[in-house]
Amino acid sequence: AQTVTQSQPEMSVQEAETVTLSCTYDTSENNYYLFWYKQPPSRQMILxxxxxxxxxxxxxxxxxxxxxxxxxxxxxxxxxxxQLGDTAMYFCGVSEKLVFGKGTKLTVNP
Amino acid sequence: NAGVTQTPKFRILKIGQSMTLQCAQDMNHNYMYWYRQDPGMGLKLIYYSVGAGITDKGEVPNGYNVSRSTTEDFPLRLELAAPSQTSVYFCASSSDRHTYEQYFGPGTRLTVT
Known part of the structure; x- marks a missing residue:
């Protein structure tokens, strides 16, 4: 089974600063891929x-x-x-069937 | 290219009704996926397909059915809609298992009352 944990439900950062979003996962596969997807208010999922x-x-x-x-x-x-345009939900995902975490809501403040 | 398209964008169903969510892609992708996203949650895989005529269950398949008669289309059927199926549904596609980059449709917001 694959599980993905994002331990930070919400984060905020000032414009021009650096922020780190955490993700831990578990998988039984030997070869796999990991992703971060962004979901802005438009709801579109973007790799x-x-x-x-x-x-x-x-x-x-x-x-x-x-x-x-x-x-x-x-x-x-x-x-x-x-950047202000980075404001979105961020989802971490693993492997072919794309198991996702629950997401981190990032707000970039001006 | 239109990419991945989904219809309808919004729909309200009464309990017990049925409907089909349409998904089409024009990128000639073999892999297609259906996800649901509940409020404040990530995406959960409902069904996926690795090519025309081949489908398989994901994490949350109960209450849904799919078919894949062509490369382009991957409809999701809801039978006997229940309030627990209120969600936003996303369709996605990818070219092959090695790229893993999925292209998502804009989503369908479904409310069952």
């Missing part, structure tokens, strides 16, 4: 970043990066230089 478990190098997409600790089954998302 932010993806990490392949067999790759040790942490994935980076512009201002978004992850800290992937495979042994600890931890997959946190770091958002640098936060």
């Amino acid at each position: 932010v970043i993806r990490q392949e478990a067999y790759k040790q190098q942490n994935a980076t997409e512009n201002r978004f990066s992850v800290n992937f600790q495979k042994a600890a089954k931890s997959f946190s998302l770091k958002i640098s230089d936060s």
Whole structure:
């Protein structure tokens, strides 16, 4: 079974600062993928970043990066230089059938 | 490309009614998925399909049925609607299991009263 835990229901950050969202997971698969999706108020689900478990190098997409600790089954998302448009729900997900966490509501304050 | 489209956007059902949520994608993706998102919660997988004619259950399949007769379409059928099925339903697709990047539709908000 796959489970995903996001322990921070809500977070806030000032514009231009850095914030880290936490995610831990459990899976019985040997090879899997991890994701962060963003859901703004428009409700559209948008892929932010993806990490392949067999790759040790942490994935980076512009201002978004992850800290992937495979042994600890931890997959946190770091958002640098936060922008007002980053305000959204963020969901961590794992593997093919995309088990999601309950989400973290991020608010970026001006 | 329209991507993933879903109809209707909103629907109110009475208890015991049935309906079909439509989902179509024009990206020639083999994989398609149905999720539900309850208020304040993440997405839960209802059913998925790895190609035309092949479907499988996800985490919460009870009360739903699916079919996949073409690559493009993946309708979700609700039989005997119940208040517990009040949710936002998302359809998604991906090109293959190795990319895992899913493209989501805009969602259907369903209320059962």
